[in-house]
Structures are given as C-alpha cells and as structure tokens.
Amino acid sequence: MTTLTLEHEHEHEREQAPVRVERAAPAPIPMSRIVAVEARKSFDTRSGFWLLASIAITAVIATAAVILWAPDDELTYASFGAAVGFPMAVILPMIAILSVTSEWSQRSGLTSFTLVPHRGRVVTAKAVVAVGIAVASMVLAFAIGAVGNLVGTTIAGTDVVWDMGLDDFLYIVGANVLGLLMGFMLGVLIRNSAGAIVAYFVYSLVLPSLSEVLAASQSWWGDLRPWVDFNYTQSFLFEGGFTGEQWANLAVSGGLWLVVPLTIGLWAVLRSEVK
Amino acid sequence: MITVESLTKTYGGFTAVDGVTFTARAGRVTGFLGPNGAGKSTTMRIMVGLTPATSGTAHIDGRRFAELPNPGLEVGVLLDASAQHAGRTGREILTIAQRTMGLPARRVDELLDLVSLTPEEAGRRVRNYSLGMRQRLGIATALLGDPEVLILDEPANGLDPAGIRWMRDLLRGYADQGGTVLLSSHLLHEIEVIADDLVVIGQGRIVAQGTKAELLAAAGTLVRTPDVSTLARALMDADVEFGHAADALRVEADPDLVGRIALAAGVALTELRAADGAGLEEMFLELTSDTQRDTQRDATSEGAAA
Ligand SMILES: Nc1ncnc2c1ncn2[C@@H]1O[C@H](COP(=O)(O)OP(=O)(O)OP(=O)(O)O)[C@@H](O)[C@H]1O
Ligand SMILES: [Mg+2]
Numbered sequence: 001m002t003t004l005t006l007e008h009e010h011e012h013e014r015e016q017a018p019v020r021v022e023r024a025a026p027a028p029i030p031m032s033r034i035v036a037v038e039a040r041k042s043f044d045t046r047s048g049f050w051l052l053a054s055i056a057i058t059a060v061i062a063t064a065a066v067i068l069w070a071p072d073d074e075l076t077y078a079s080f081g082a083a084v085g086f087p088m089a090v091i092l093p094m095i096a097i098l099s100v101t102s103e104w105s106q107r108s109g110l111t112s113f114t115l116v117p118h119r120g121r122v123v124t125a126k127a128v129v130a131v132g133i134a135v136a137s138m139v140l141a142f143a144i145g146a147v148g149n150l151v152g153t154t155i156a157g158t159d160v161v162w163d164m165g166l167d168d169f170l171y172i173v174g175a176n177v178l179g180l181l182m183g184f185m186l187g188v189l190i191r192n193s194a195g196a197i198v199a200y201f202v203y204s205l206v207l208p209s210l211s212e213v214l215a216a217s218q219s220w221w222g223d224l225r226p227w228v229d230f231n232y233t234q235s236f237l238f239e240g241g242f243t244g245e246q247w248a249n250l251a252v253s254g255g256l257w258l259v260v261p262l263t264i265g266l267w268a269v270l271r272s273e274v275k
Numbered sequence: 276m277i278t279v280e281s282l283t284k285t286y287g288g289f290t291a292v293d294g295v296t297f298t299a300r301a302g303r304v305t306g307f308l309g310p311n312g313a314g315k316s317t318t319m320r321i322m323v324g325l326t327p328a329t330s331g332t333a334h335i336d337g338r339r340f341a342e343l344p345n346p347g348l349e350v351g352v353l354l355d356a357s358a359q360h361a362g363r364t365g366r367e368i369l370t371i372a373q374r375t376m377g378l379p380a381r382r383v384d385e386l387l388d389l390v391s392l393t394p395e396e397a398g399r400r401v402r403n404y405s406l407g408m409r410q411r412l413g414i415a416t417a418l419l420g421d422p423e424v425l426i427l428d429e430p431a432n433g434l435d436p437a438g439i440r441w442m443r444d445l446l447r448g449y450a451d452q453g454g455t456v457l458l459s460s461h462l463l464h465e466i467e468v469i470a471d472d473l474v475v476i477g478q479g480r481i482v483a484q485g486t487k488a489e490l491l492a493a494a495g496t497l498v499r500t501p502d503v504s505t506l507a508r509a510l511m512d513a514d515v516e517f518g519h520a521a522d523a524l525r526v527e528a529d530p531d532l533v534g535r536i537a538l539a540a541g542v543a544l545t546e547l548r549a550a551d552g553a554g555l556e557e558m559f560l561e562l563t564s565d566t567q568r569d570t571q572r573d574a575t576s577e578g579a580a581a
Pocket of ligand 1: 286289291309310311312313314315316317318460461
C-alpha cells in the first residue's frame, strides 16, 4: 500500500517551490515605540478618555468650589493646591489600575503580548506612561489652581498669596506618584479591574482608619506604625518637610507595601497564561 | 515553517496537550483538526508564548516565538477575535497593531479594504461588531505585517459563505507564495476543502497526520465486482487491507489504487467509489471517538511514514 500510495500522493501534492524571497530579519521593537503605543492606549477608549479628562474637569470644579465657598482669608494658593490635589489621589491610581488590568479583563492582552512577546517590556511601558500621566496631571491641576488663586482673590478683592513652594509641590507630586504606583501594583498583582479597584479602596480608605483605631489603643502599634503603615508615612509627604527618619520609614514601609507585592505580581505576570 | 516537538501541557492532573509533535511546512496549508476540547487552542497559545508549556518545544523557522524581534512581521496570529478591548474602534485596534509593528499608517486602510470592512464599520466600537465583523478584524490584524507564517484558530468562525470562500482563496494564495499556514477547525468540511496537510488531534493527542491524500486514502474505498474472490486475491498480493461487505469489498486504499489493482488483475468492476460516508468526516469521528485504539495508532504511524 505504502509505495503505491506514494505515487498517488505525488499527483496531488503541490509543487513545493516557495516563491517568497528571503527577507532581512526585522529590527527589534524599540522601547520608545512600546511606550508611545501604551500612551495611545490610555486614552483611545471612552473610559480612558474620560478618566483623563476628569483630571482637568475635577481640578476646575475643585478650584471653583474654593472660590465660591472658602472664606476670604483662606483664598491662598495652598487651599487651591489641596483642593485640586484631592481628586488626583483617587483618579490617578484608577488610571494605573485600568491600564494594566484591561489587558486581562478586556482580553486585549492576547494581541498585546503576542505583538510584544516580552510582558516585562509592556508592563514597564505602562508604568512609564502612568507616571508620566501623573506628573503631567499634577502640573495641569496646579496650573488650574493657580489661575483659580488669581481669579478668586481678584473677585474677593484680597491679596494674592503664593504660600506654596516648589518643594511642597514636589512632595505632593511624589505622594501622588506613590499612590498611583500602589494602584499599578494592585493591577499587576490582581489582574482584574473590579478586584484591583476594590483592593485599592480597601487599602486607601479602610486600612488607614483601622490602623488609626489600633494606634489609639495599642502603644506598640503606635511605635511600629511609621515603619509598616505606608499610607501613614506617605501622609507626611503632603505636609512638606521630611526628616531623615521619615525617609527611612518611607523606604521600609514602601518596600513592604509596594516593592515586595509588585515583584510577586511581575513574577506572576511573566508566568501566567494569557487567554 | 512551524515545528512542534513533544509538546505537553497539564493543568493540575489534567493533560490538555499530550506529547504533540508535528510540522507545518512552508508552501502548504496545514489543517489542525479536532473536536471541542481536543487541545487545538492550547497548542496554538503555547506556540505564540501566551501559555507556558509543561514540556516540549514549539519553533517558528527554528526560533522560539519570544526570540522573534518583531513577531507581527513574521507571524500572523488570530486566536480569539473577540479578545479585544470592546471600547476601541476597529480602526483603532488595527492602528495600535500597525504602530507596534512600526508599519506605515496606510497599511490600516489597505487591510480594512482587504477584509471588506467599510470605513463606517471601521469607525464603530468593537462592542457593536457582529461575530463575522470581529473575525474579519482579527484576520486583518493577523495579516497586517504581511507575515510568512499564519497561525489561525478557527478563522472561518462566524464568516458568511462569501467570507469563507474569500478566506479560503486568501490562505491558498499565501501558501502558494511559500507562506506557512496553520489553521484549526472542528469542522471537517471547512478544512477538507483548503488544507494540503492534516494534523488530527483528539483528547490532547495526535491521532492522525499526513497529507490530505494519504488520510483520504486511509478512509477507504467501496468496490463491487461479480468476481470478488479474484479481486480479494489481487488485493492481498498488493498488501492492501480490506473487509468483506456482502457482494462488495471495503478496501483500505483510495479508489485510484483499487482501480489499478483491479485492472492489473483483469477484474471487471460494477462499482468503484469512496466507501460509504468515507470522507474525512467519518474518519474524523472514528479517530477522535476513542484515541486509545491500537489500530488507529498503526494507521497514524503508517501515514506519517508514507
Ligand atoms: N486553565 C485551564 N485549566 C484547566 N483546564 C483547561 C485550562 N485551559 C484549557 N483547559 C482544558 O484543556 C482542554 C483543551 O482546550 P482547548 O481550548 O485547547 O480545546 P480546543 O481544541 O481549542 O477546543 P474547541 O474546538 O472547542 O475550541 C479542554 O478540556 C479545556 O477544558
Ligand atoms: Mg479552541
């Protein structure tokens, strides 16, 4: 059978003469391109677009609220800065979370991780974009706050007070970037939009009050707290001035809450199945 | 060329892919056939690095997928057309792929045109796409980088008859130009029409592979003659297996071969045709219904050796 089948088969088999010319090996995809694509992906959906737009929108609303309701003697740049900074602390982590989790929740990762088969590069690009968005948003929000300060004092007829220095601003930017990275870490670790968002609110809203209650009743926790409560240590960033020990607190608690889980999450991302 | 060697994937105690070895050659369309849950998608996901293999390897032109510097330009992949961000427009999804690969922007329009998505449809969000439109978009993404290797998981899924016809011609053209095309399906009829080579998988194992001609031949021929005994002797001499069915013989060879044997033996035939329901369909159902049967394993190794 075998030999005769072979003859038969040759009549049916197509002539194997690939006419495609040998092509030069393509150049590797540069990191800058992956970052540019990830930046585009952060606002090319309706939810992404409105999340970014909400940064400017909430900054304008917060500024208007200060002008309308703050007493005249509080119409200073610090008040405007605090007001525009507050919504950032909520929106920026959401942006970071969704940029990571949508690859899994929306399953677009099937394409993303096939076109760039090194997940570490994609995740790094997302982190670069998220931090870039955080910094740009803070600059924009504080610019809106500055305009509000000028307009507000003009309306009220009071003196313009610029009671916030560059270092105050940098501390606040730093705190917001850390908050955003916490969201990013939860996105990488949980890889599910709803799960990561809930986890972020538990971390940023529930845990601080539990810690507060514990510190009030247990003195050992009060001593330990600056070293292990990342929320608590970060809060000092918003109040300017940071001592050497506070930097150490930040490094230790940040290592615990950010670096360790992020490492575990990245390890899982590299090994997990994308489907 | 795609080379898969001893690929195994286990989930806990369950073996989804079990020692799969096959080659999809350049210049040919290779059909990857198997019933639901056979392990086709899992095998394909492993090929492109989305799922880690438990053991074994998959190579594209001798390289692991992760070693390709810009995979989109070398391998077109369509695994699941609905795995896209529902909030992006079709055009945006193609644009993201085009930018990632570093291609000129006009490729997006060329591909939209190729897969017959109108500009108006391309501007709609994928959430509102029909199944066939998603499939067309997925095919467009796979073809965007003009790759030499295509890995397509059930590409005909959801396409209308004209779309299926179009895709068939397209894949044929790709292979004829020297490209490697691997496409999966659980629909035999689909693959029978287009594939040159077949790899049949059932319960994670390869149960048959070879050229379509070989596998069709293995499906058998029904031959009727007044002189059954002479023909039976001639078939035995030719080393061809057969079974008796009333006044006819069911021969495990293709009609062409049986006709020639009969001619050489001087036996007049009253009927000669592919055995009842023979097509690949029957072979497929038979082969996949029970992968444990030794006779099928023999058929497999024979087919592979031929
Ligand atoms: N993560 C997982 N955990 C457990 N079992 C899994 C997992 N992923 C896949 N499987 C199982 O592996 C088997 C192969 O699945 P696969 O999707 O590869 O089948 P298929 O051949 O593509 O089927 P279909 O024709 O229906 O698409 C199935 O039994 C499936 O349930
Ligand atoms: Mg499948």
